Amino acid sequence: MPTQKNPFDLANNVAYQEWRTNKLEKYPSKLSELIVEINDPHQLTTAEHTEILNRCKIANMVIYSSKLISENKNIAHDLGKQLGVIELDNNMGADDDGITSLTVANTGDRQDYIPYTNRPLHWHTDGYYNTVDKQIRSLLLHCVCKAAKGGENALLDHEIAYILLRDENPEYILALMQPDVMCIPPNVVAGEELRPMSCGPVFSTDSDGNLHMRYTKRTRSIIWKDNIITKSAVKFLESILDSDSKYIFRATLQAGQGLLSNNTLHDRSGFDDSREQKRLLYRARYYQRIAGT
Numbered sequence: 001m002p003t004q005k006n007p008f009d010l011a012n013n014v015a016y017q018e019w020r021t022n023k024l025e026k027y028p029s030k031l032s033e034l035i036v037e038i039n040d041p042h043q044l045t046t047a048e049h050t051e052i053l054n055r056c057k058i059a060n061m062v063i064y065s066s067k068l069i070s071e072n073k074n075i076a077h078d079l080g081k082q083l084g085v086i087e088l089d090n091n092m093g094a095d096d097d098g099i100t101s102l103t104v105a106n107t108g109d110r111q112d113y114i115p116y117t118n119r120p121l122h123w124h125t126d127g128y129y130n131t132v133d134k135q136i137r138s139l140l141l142h143c144v145c146k147a148a149k150g151g152e153n154a155l156l157d158h159e160i161a162y163i164l165l166r167d168e169n170p171e172y173i174l175a176l177m178q179p180d181v182m183c184i185p186p187n188v189v190a191g192e193e194l195r196p197m198s199c200g201p202v203f204s205t206d207s208d209g210n211l212h213m214r215y216t217k218r219t220r221s222i223i224w225k226d227n228i229i230t231k232s233a234v235k236f237l238e239s240i241l242d243s244d245s246k247y248i249f250r251a252t253l254q255a256g257q258g259l260l261s262n263n264t265l266h267d268r269s270g271f272d273d274s275r276e277q278k279r280l281l282y283r284a285r286y287y288q289r290i291a292g293t
Helices: 013-026 046-059 074-082 158-168 170-176 228-241
Strands: 035-038 061-066 100-102 121-124 138-145 153-156 182-184 187-189 192-195 198-200 203-205 211-213 249-251 257-261 265-268 280-286
Touching (some): 013 158, 046 061, 046 257, 074 257, 074 280, 153 257, 158 211, 158 228, 170 228
Parallel strands (some): 035 061
Antiparallel strands (some): 061 257, 121 265, 138 257, 138 280, 153 249, 182 198, 187 192, 203 211
16 A cells, blocks of 8 residues: 555545545444354355455455354354355464364363363464464454354454544554564463564554554463553553444354454454353354455
């Protein structure tokens, strides 16, 4: 994106105000506006594909709703391919096919990580601990079976978070764009380093000028840059996430539904399984944004 048209350039307030106005005028006012009904996730119709992309262009996310209830993991693969995302982040929690089965783990290494428990999961973008060259640009969550109780997701478009922060104080954005503003210490288990330390910005732009966000609200094992403006920026962002902002949508995915996003901010409430009903979602993380958004 040329500098003169880049709304994320703090020196270009004209471009920012034009982009901001357009963004907010079109923005959804309720969760139902993010939902697209689809028939077969393996083969989207032209109209379904268009509607999904339109939601993602406006809000960086969409919830699709299908009547196809299946444990077939090809649903995630096929949807990704149709939306131009194919380069999977094969993280250590993923299954052999690169798709992660999110369900409560009672044994093995997974039980030590919150996504594989029924405990609440704080606000974050996926892969915030990845290195700068392996950032997660898009995310797919497909629900096979919801929990017996709980498991609600809160969702916030990272571009809206950017607007709220910049409107409050442009210096917050400058601080959160520093290349060493947020560092994640290495993941060391039994003396073995499973993942090295990762430092990077919260906000950045990719080669096409799209805004990307890397963030976690967790308080342990996070090293924030030690200065007043960074602390103030982080505190203000947390106040947004803890609020009842009209821009925060809340949804509990039902069987056959899924969330597609350009890795927007999200959290998950705690949940309870029953003997008959155990929560299972498939998660796919990609290094590309959803094509055309």
